[in-house]
Structure formats: structure tokens, C-alpha cells
Amino acid sequence: MQIGERIQQLRKAQNFTQKQVAEAVNVQTNSLQQFEYGKLKPSLDTLIKIADFFGVSLDYLAGRADNDNTIKIEKTGSLTQEEKRLLEDYRKLGKINQVRVLERIQMLLEQRTAKTQNKRQGE
Numbered sequence: 811m812q813i814g815e816r817i818q819q820l821r822k823a824q825n826f827t828q829k830q831v832a833e834a835v836n837v838q839t840n841s842l843q844q845f846e847y848g849k850l851k852p853s854l855d856t857l858i859k860i861a862d863f864f865g866v867s868l869d870y871l872a873g874r875a876d877n878d879n880t881i882k883i884e885k886t887g888s889l890t891q892e893e894k895r896l897l898e899d900y901r902k903l904g905k906i907n908q909v910r911v912l913e914r915i916q917m918l919l920e921q922r923t924a925k926t927q928n929k930r931q932g933e
Contacts, residue, residue, distance in 0.1 A: 812848055812873060813845070813848075813851070813852070813857070813871060813872055813873065814845050814846045814847055814848040815846075815848075815873075816870070816871050816872075816873055817831075817842075817845055817846050817860060817871070818846040820864045820866065820871075821846075821864075824864065828842050828843055828846070830898075831860070831863065834859075834863050834901065834902050835856060835859040835860050835863055836859065837852075837856060857871060857872075862904070862905055863901055863902075864901075865901070
């Protein structure tokens with residue numbers, strides 16, 4: 811599978827428009843379209859941005875690996891509109907900010923667990 815085909819496959823599987831992906835990786839929409847049709851090759855920097863956006867490796871994007879290392883959401887666990895928006899916003903962040911978001915979520919979960927344990931001990 812060629813890079814452009816892989817980009818298109820990932821984009822469609824995650825329900826993004828070409829415009830959304832293009833904006834997220836800072837290229838023109840027509841450039842992304844040309845990437846997908848194999849008429850234009852993305853630069854290495856752009857490939858890295860695309861791989862980061864979709865959460866896949868460069869090897870997967872280049873067709874050198876078959877495992878994309880993404881977690882599929884089961885059909886029974888459909889997302890609410892707010893969850894979809896949060897996921898879309900998260901994907902627009904750079905890796906550093908994604909890590910910060912995950913750390914903040916972990917901290918909030920730990921605080922919630924501590925409060926629950928304190929309530930149980932106080933009963």
C-alpha cells in the first residue's frame with residue numbers, strides 16, 4: 811500500500827475530512843488531496859505530522875508495517891458528540907501537549923480515587 815492510500819484509509823476510518831487533516835498538519839487541502847492520489851510526495855516533516863495526527867508510526871504510514879497501533883472503539887461503545895469533539899481536539903495537539911493532557915487526566919483520576927477512599931474510611 812502506498813503512502814497516499816494509507817493516509818486516505820486512515821482519514822476515512824477516523825471520519826476526518828481532507829480539510830480537517832490538512833489544517834491539523836499545516837498543509838493546503840489540495841496538497842493533501844495530491845498526497846492521497848499519489849501525485850505529490852509529502853516531505854518528511856509533513857509525514858511526521860500526519861503520523862502523529864493519526865497516532866501511527868512512520869513505518870505504518872509508509873506501508874512497511876501492518877499494525878497501526880491504534881485502539882479501535884467497539885461499536886457498542888459509541889462516542890457522544892462531546893467525546894468526539896474532545897478526541898478531535900486532542901488529535902490536533904502536538905505530542906507534548908497530548909502528554910500533558912494525559913498526565914492531567916491521570917492526576918484527576920487519582921484525586922477521585924483518593925476522595926472515594928477517604929469517604930470509605932470516614933464511614
